Amino acid sequence: MLEKKLHSLSLNQIQIEDMFWKEYMELVRNHVIPYQWEALNDRIKEAEPSYCIQNFRVAAKLEEGSFQGMVFQDSDVYKWLEAVAYSLMWHPDEKLEQTADETIDLIAAAQQPDGYLDTYYIINGLEKRFTNLMDHHELYCLGHMVEAAVAYYKATGKRKFLDVAIAYADCAAEHLGTEEGKIPGYPGHEVAEMALVALYEVTGEERHLNLAKYFIDQRGQEPLFFNEECKKNDNKCFWDDTYMQKQYYQAGKPVREQEKAEGHAVRAVYLYSGMAEVASATEDAELFKVCEKIWDNIVKKQMYVTGAIGATEHGEAFSFDYDLPNDTVYAETCAAIGLIFFARRMFEITKDSKYTDIMERALFNGVISGMSLDGKNFFYVNPLEVNPEACEKDYFKRHVKPVRQKWFGCACCPPNVARLLSSIGGYAFECSEDAIYMNLFVGGQIEAALNGKKNRFHVETQYPWEGTVKIKVENQEDSSFTYAVRIPGWCQNYELTINGVKPEYYVEKGYAILNHVWKNGDEILLKMDMPVTLVEANPRVREDIGKVAVMRGPVVYCLEEIDNQDQLQEIYLEENPVFTETFEKDLLKGVVTLKTQGKRLSEKNWGEETLYRPYRGRTYEKQELTFIPYYAWTNRGIGEMTVWVRI
The missing domain is CATH 2.60.420 (Maltose phosphorylase, domain 3)
Known part of the structure; x- marks a missing residue:
């Protein structure tokens, strides 16, 4: 039986008090949520503008203007509202709730009479809606709206936002499907699939589950809808000229024929989360086996030691098995969050800790690395090795930043982190x-x-x-x-x-x-027992041959230049290193640091003008090494960093 064996406790049943996660939750409540509200209203100096609230005001005819920002800009405010909802569950706040209510009023004011709600098309012309499902994210925005509306309804009992979301979902169902007169389309960027199941669990309306099931069953069927859509509407698919083609969208073949994670990593794990939800709700054993097979491919062949996924900047995508470069990695914060979503759903069906183990790994390493310790700066990309000069001067590493950014034009990651950390109690305990x-x-x-x-x-x-x-x-x-x-x-x-x-x-x-x-x-x-552990990668991971990663408990560690000087590629661990573990309460908001005796490849007898010479053997100089938790790197200034160390 594939029904969910467990469900999350309501966040108002969980009061988190421990020093680690309470710190993060209060940071989100007191700093991140207010900071992101300012960003959504374009009030953060030196940060890229969001235009998000402005677009809703224009769509609601409250002011004149044009659409600005990304086509999916609406989703940023939905994720912010979802984070607000979770925060209100465990810490009621009348002022914050009032701001959320006013924002919901603005969203509702922009909604069209038939329920349609996407500011890009409301502003640019409703006659073009549903003509580029492949790339224009209408259904992605729908998905995030539904998730936020369900959360806000659970937090406050207020139906207004929920009714707005239901109306848009029903509008989508009226236009999309295989029935005569409908468009046989599905999301280009998945998330609506799992969101609609969450809506079904609240409303009990089969039509919401059926729409989620349709999106999954129709995906990749011949003739490929995205090919037909391109022909009909003269759209261009950038990815047709790449090896991924429509698998960039996980739409090159039916989902039941897919055996490995492919394409855009965030889209992929959002889809797999929806597949697990639908498999459970409809007792679809075949679909669940696909989820299991893809899960195994991710965690056994395509996941970083930090729980990050998505190896290549080209398409923010999975590339191929065992391809896990550390310095050109993409490892989008949202992808690690999506892996947690997938893990949680698989666990709720199976009660198997192999899923919660990965959930924990991604949470402590691949996710919280995406936000600075003060909650005001963010990573989109989470590298495992950084040379700041290369980030600036190597074109193929231009996406890697040596310091977290204030905001992004494509700002999906910051509100995603906020909504996850605000709801962490629901991941910790289920019943x-x-x-x-x-x-x-x-x-x-x-x-x-x-x-x-x-x-x-x-x-x-x-x-x-x-x-x-x-x-x-x-x-x-x-x-x-x-x-x-x-x-x-x-x-x-x-x-x-x-x-x-x-x-x-x-x-x-x-x-x-x-x-x-x-x-x-x-x-x-x-x-x-929580000893320091040296972790090695499968020999097929070319980048990690002869290297180890250092872990203690669930936490991955790294070397930073500020503690160990530059040229970190010259550093070696001893064959059997002995570590000193010290909790330093005043460092990086309180962390356990690891110190050990290592060695550095000597540069003596190398002249500055000598690039190559006959091999003479190696000489080393002793050096004490200091490791800090990977998630906390570059909170003390810009410098080199590496997770994998030679041994």
Whole structure:
């Protein structure tokens, strides 16, 4: 059975209190959400303008003007509203809610009588709508609108935004389909598929699920719709002259015939997330097997050690198996977030920790690296090796930035980070009727109804810097249910006790299953050994031969120039390095640093005019090396950085 075995707790049932994620959530609430609101209104000096709110005002005929920005600019405000909704769930804020309501009023004012709502076409001519589904992102904007509207309805109980989204979804269904008189199209940039299933879960209306299923089933069918659309409307597909062609959009063949991740990475994982949702909701075993096969291809052959995906700047795309360059990498922040979406949905169907392990890896490394520690600067691209001079002067590395940017003309990543971090509690804990699953080790207060009884838990942890997690039951009456604790894939040794005694339990798909009659004051204690680990890549990853990455727990580490001088390519680890682990509370908002004795290839006896010479063997100079968490790099100034180190 493919029905979801688990569902997220409402964010108002989770009060996060731990030092790591609470810091991020408050940063988003107090700084990122307000900062992004200013950006959406073009009030950030020296940042690229957004034009987002301005476009809605023009579309609503509240001011004169033309459409400006990217064709998908509407989606930025939707993702901002989704982040606001999640924030309101765990921290009510009347002023913020009022701003959101006013923004929703503006959006509604721009909506057309038949429900259509895309400012690009409202401003530039409605007669052209649905004529370039391949590239003009109408359905992408619909998807983000639906996700935001569902979240806002759950947060506030207000229907206005939800009704706006339903009207646009119904408008799309009126125009798109295989019935006579309709356009047999589907999204060029996926996200509507998973959004429509979320809408179906709220409304119970089969038409919303059916539209999501149609978008998936129709994708890639012959004759290829995007080819026909190009012919009919004289559109040009840039990707036809590349090896990807329509697989750039994951539309070169039906989804059930696809076996590996291909094309634009964000579109891909958004599609796969929607496929998993539809497979579950419709009990489509064939479609779910495709999801499993593609998942395996991503994590076993196309994923960076940081959980980042999308190796090439050309199309922001997957390239080919084992192609994982570190200095020309793309690794878009949104792609890592999309992988988390995919992982979560696969986990909810299977209860298998192989998905939550990857969710954790991407979260701690590939996602939060995309935002500065003050929440005011952002990465679109997340490299694993940087030489600032190369970023400036090498044309093929021009997309790689050695420092986070204030904003982007294409600003999909910043609000995506905000909405994920605002909802992190829903990823950490999920439940069924009789079980609660701890997916991420996050401290705080959690409430859950299990077997018809209310339960309350208090979690304490210093994760990811320490491997101890304490869960205390705070119930008014005895309660029988299952508490399932993830044993991370990185953890080789652990101890699990209840009230100081080793309990009877079994491990199933990476979770320690604790079936118990729980009493007030019962305490689960998980102690995980967290040694420093050297990670090597499959030898087919050419760029990483003879190198290792350093990890501790879920955190990937890196070398930065500020700690280790420049020319990081000259540095080697010892064969069996011994690390000193130190928590430095005043460094990078509090991190564990790793120090070890390494060596540097000596430049002595190399004249400045000598580029090549007969090989004389190698000589080294000893050097103490300092590693910091990868996610925190370039928060202390511009310099070289590398994750993979020679050994």
